[in-house]
Amino acid sequence: NENGLTPLGAAAYLSPDVAKVLIEAGARPNQPSDGEGRTPLWHAACAGNAGVVGVLLHAGADPGLQPGSMSALHCARLARGAARRPELGEGAPCGQARAGYRGQHAAGSQAEAQP
Numbered sequence: 001n002e003n004g005l006t007p008l009g010a011a012a013y014l015s016p017d018v019a020k021v022l023i024e025a026g027a028r029p030n031q032p033s034d035g036e037g038r039t040p041l042w043h044a045a046c047a048g049n050a051g052v053v054g055v056l057l058h059a060g061a062d063p064g065l066q067p068g069s070m071s072a073l074h075c076a077r078l079a080r081g082a083a084r085r086p087e088l089g090e091g092a093p094c095g096q097a098r099a100g101y102r103g104q105h106a107a108g109s110q111a112e113a114q115p
Contacts, residue, residue, distance in 0.1 A: 005043070009033025012043035016051035019044075029061035037067040045076035 008027040011019040019040070023029065033040045041061040044052040053076075057063065063072055 004035045006031070006033040006040075008040045009038075009043050012040050012049060012052050012056075013047050014049075014052070016049075016055045019052045019055045023055065023059045029056045029059045030065060032067065039065055039067060039072070041065070042067055042072040042075060045072035046079050048076065048079045 006027070008019065008022045008029065008031070010033075011022055012033070027040075029040055031040075032038065033043060039061065041053065041056045041063065042065075044056060053072075065072075
């Protein structure tokens with residue numbers, strides 16, 4: 001897409017069902033999903049998308065992979081802290097992961113909220 005994400009990387013900001021369909025179609029959970037080498041698990045963890053994190057882990061995503069200087073677990077912890085501090089706004093401390101993807105993340109949140 002225009003943000004450089006693979007389909008599974010973009011699914012990290014959407015419903016877990018999207019990630020499931022992509023994995024069933026052959027998407028690999030440990031394949032880098034952007035130009036920086038970050039994995040779909042890293043993106044989902046930074047976005048605080050526990051449903052997609054679960055799908056990826058169940059499909060064999062390796063939580064030990066560390067693209068760059070921050071692991072998925074570390075980014076998830078920072079994102080969780082940002083969620084508790086509304087003064088930080090929507091940009092998680094993993095702003096690099098979230099910047100430019102907010103529209104996709106918001107679309108996923110809306111899709112999940114609908115029955």
